[in-house]
Amino acid sequence: MEIRAQHRVHGGTLTYAQHQSAATGTPMRLSVFTPPGEGPFPYLIWLSGLTCTEDNFTTKAGAYGAAAQHRVAIVAPDTSPRGECVADDPAYDLGQGAGFYIDATQAPWTPHFKMESYITRDLITTVEAAFPLAPKRSIFGHSMGGHGALTLAMKYPELFKSVSAFAPISSPTRCSWGEKAFTAYLDPNRDTWRAHDAALLIEVGRANSFDDILVDQGTGDQFLENQLRPELLEQAAAKAGQKLTLRRQEGYDHSYFFMASFVADHVAFHAARLA
Amino acid sequence: MEIRAQHRVHGGTLTYAQHQSAATGTPMRLSVFTPPGEGPFPYLIWLSGLTCTEDNFTTKAGAYGAAAQHRVAIVAPDTSPRGECVADDPAYDLGQGAGFYIDATQAPWTPHFKMESYITRDLITTVEAAFPLAPKRSIFGHSMGGHGALTLAMKYPELFKSVSAFAPISSPTRCSWGEKAFTAYLDPNRDTWRAHDAALLIEVGRANSFDDILVDQGTGDQFLENQLRPELLEQAAAKAGQKLTLRRQEGYDHSYFFMASFVADHVAFHAARLA
Numbered sequence: 039m040e041i042r043a044q045h046r047v048h049g050g051t052l053t054y055a056q057h058q059s060a061a062t063g064t065p066m067r068l069s070v071f072t073p074p075g076e077g078p079f080p081y082l083i084w085l086s087g088l089t090c091t092e093d094n095f096t097t098k099a100g101a102y103g104a105a106a107q108h109r110v111a112i113v114a115p116d117t118s119p120r121g122e123c124v125a126d127d128p129a130y131d132l133g134q135g136a137g138f139y140i141d142a143t144q145a146p147w148t149p150h151f152k153m154e155s156y157i158t159r160d161l162i163t164t165v166e167a168a169f170p171l172a173p174k175r176s177i178f179g180h181s182m183g184g185h186g187a188l189t190l191a192m193k194y195p196e197l198f199k200s201v202s203a204f205a206p207i208s209s210p211t212r213c214s215w216g217e218k219a220f221t222a223y224l225d226p227n228r229d230t231w232r233a234h235d236a237a238l239l240i241e242v243g244r245a246n247s248f249d250d251i252l253v254d255q256g257t258g259d260q261f262l263e264n265q266l267r268p269e270l271l272e273q274a275a276a277k278a279g280q281k282l283t284l285r286r287q288e289g290y291d292h293s294y295f296f297m298a299s300f301v302a303d304h305v306a307f308h309a310a311r312l313a
Numbered sequence: 314m315e316i317r318a319q320h321r322v323h324g325g326t327l328t329y330a331q332h333q334s335a336a337t338g339t340p341m342r343l344s345v346f347t348p349p350g351e352g353p354f355p356y357l358i359w360l361s362g363l364t365c366t367e368d369n370f371t372t373k374a375g376a377y378g379a380a381a382q383h384r385v386a387i388v389a390p391d392t393s394p395r396g397e398c399v400a401d402d403p404a405y406d407l408g409q410g411a412g413f414y415i416d417a418t419q420a421p422w423t424p425h426f427k428m429e430s431y432i433t434r435d436l437i438t439t440v441e442a443a444f445p446l447a448p449k450r451s452i453f454g455h456s457m458g459g460h461g462a463l464t465l466a467m468k469y470p471e472l473f474k475s476v477s478a479f480a481p482i483s484s485p486t487r488c489s490w491g492e493k494a495f496t497a498y499l500d501p502n503r504d505t506w507r508a509h510d511a512a513l514l515i516e517v518g519r520a521n522s523f524d525d526i527l528v529d530q531g532t533g534d535q536f537l538e539n540q541l542r543p544e545l546l547e548q549a550a551a552k553a554g555q556k557l558t559l560r561r562q563e564g565y566d567h568s569y570f571f572m573a574s575f576v577a578d579h580v581a582f583h584a585a586r587l588a
Contacts, residue, residue: 046533046563047570100375100573258321288321295322298375 039168042067048106049074052096057164061141061155062119068161069096069114070169073106077170080199080312081111082305083157085179085186088215089135092116095180098294104302108309113165115157117183119150131215132222138210139186140234142223151223157186158194176200176308180297181261185210188236188251188271192244200311201245202252202304204297205259209237209270216265237267240282241274251275251282252307254300256290314443317342323381324349327371332439336416336430337394343436344371344389345444348381352445355474355587356386357580358432360454360461363490364410367391370455373569379577383584388440390432392458394425406490407497413485414461415509417498426498432461433469451475451583455572456541457482457490463511463526463546467519475586476520477527477579479572480534484512484545491540512542515557516549526550526557527582529575531565 042054050073059066069092072079082105084095095101095114105112118137125146127133133147142151165171177198179187184206191201210216211231220231232238245251255268262268268284275282290296317329325348334341344367347354357380359370370376370389380387393412400421402408408422417426440446452473454462459481466476485491486506495506507513520526530543537543543559550557565571 045568045570046531046565046574048574052570097569098372100378102570102573103375103577256321290321293320294372295320295327295377298377299321299323302378 039164047071048102050102050106052102053169054092055168059156059160061152061160062150064119064121064124064150066119066156066161067092067116068165069093070165071102071105071112072169073109073111075109078172079109079111079170080174081113081171082308083161083175083177084112084114085139085157085177085183086114086117087179087181087183088117089130090117090183091135094294098298099301100298101301101305104305108305110305110309110312111169111171113161115161118153124150132219136182136219138182138219138223139190140223143225144223147223153186154190154193157190158197162197174199174312176312178202178304178308179206180204181266181292182207182215184253185216185236189234189239191248192236192239193233195247200308201248202307204254204300205256205261205266205292206236206253206268206271207265208267209235211235211238212270213265213267237270237274240271240280241277243278243280245278245280249281251280252304253282253284254287254304255284256287256292256296258289259292261292314439322346323377325377325381327377328444329367330443334431334435336427336435337425339394339396339399339425341394341431341436342367342391343440344368345440346377346380346387347444348384348386350384353447354384354386354445355449356388356446357583358436358450358452359387359389360414360432360452360458361389361392362454362456362458363392364405365392366410369569373573374576375573376576376580379580383580385580385584385587386444386446388436390436393428399425407494411457411494413457413494413498414465415498418500419498422498428461429465429468432465433472437472449474449587451587453477453479453579453583454481455479456536456567459528460485460491460511464509464514466523467511467514468508470522475583476523477582479529479575480531480536480541480567481511481528481543481546482540483542484510486510486513487545488540488542512545512549515546515555516552518553518555520553520555524556526555527579528557528559529562529579530559531562531567531571533564534567536567
């Protein structure tokens, strides 16, 4: 774990770091906020959206005041492998910056695009060894990272105490962002895609270890109707008898200004379940 | 006033805008946060530091939650005139991005570098006409913008109810950033520089309309000893019998993580004096 920079913030410590991931075969960057005091601290993993790095949430979400207050740490990784030797695509919604938190099985993406394994194995192991973190984790994210948080929580319920999302891609098999990424990264047989679709996973009861799922969605979000489709989460939760709290926030858009407005609620939601 | 973008944040409205300034002869960009409700709202003007635009504070300071709670607006202008026809310098601490909130009198800076007139005339007039703002203002800023806030408050005490700063350039006539800028922008006769030096203005009683001045300074700030020198503010305040609250914040650096940690205190400080 190579420390790249450290800052004091809200009485705690923010560290930008980099480590080599076996899953992606590349160096991966991340930020880690630890609250004031000794620890070990329970922690939240934040997954960012398309085009983001580890820096967007870190500088713009304004989450660390609430994290210090609730005495939880926050880990924010990058959104994909990166580098000159890593496959890429000129579009913003495929390749570097668009890892979709799944393990690719198709060329040219297979060798490095293993974000599911990276988050659930290398990231967790590395940060728990290098920082004063307890093995008590929750996960949340935005947009593509909301999809990542929801699906990873349901695939690995033993790893996470709770899950929430801002404006998640609720059902990637039923929107163009998801269809494009899954077509590139996954087997052409669409049946295999169902394992990576939050709404479909909720529908078959895979969220049943979570007492509630908190989702915030801005009604002024330009991607609401065509890409995000939170009503599919609601319908799936109703079918499965799963509690899901979907808050439609009037007039908010897809930006970090939306997340900054409600991130303290999400930190409190997770802190209560990590206590 | 041309609206460039709008976002909902913390129940209020954040507007990015641009207007033509008579003082600088250029288009000037800014952001304006107005809290929930009708207004007119008292407001704070935020002045940013070297290299910043209107965007740094807006996206990174995390100030709008506190502003919404205290029902004050915040206006964040750019730090200099900009454009291909505007003089510039390759260094980060001179020219575009480094206006120093003074009116230049020397070539090639004279025609556009009129940030003192811009802030105290054009900006105030324009935002009070275009937004639901009351003519009740306070001013604060960071580093070069802390210098700007302190000096403009003392030069124009009739315009501002209160003033505060983060890591201000406390005495530009006695540090290399200030000497370089004043040498470029101002008359070679250094006696004229005294009118733009916060510590020297405090020393001669020019802050006497302010019941207190709040200054936060990180002890881990790399610019503390050579550029910022807050002890000069303390010494000047002691000489003049001026109340000044200088808080040395252990381990904090010069970044927006420092400001985000204490900005709510500054908003509360000003809101109490604008009430």
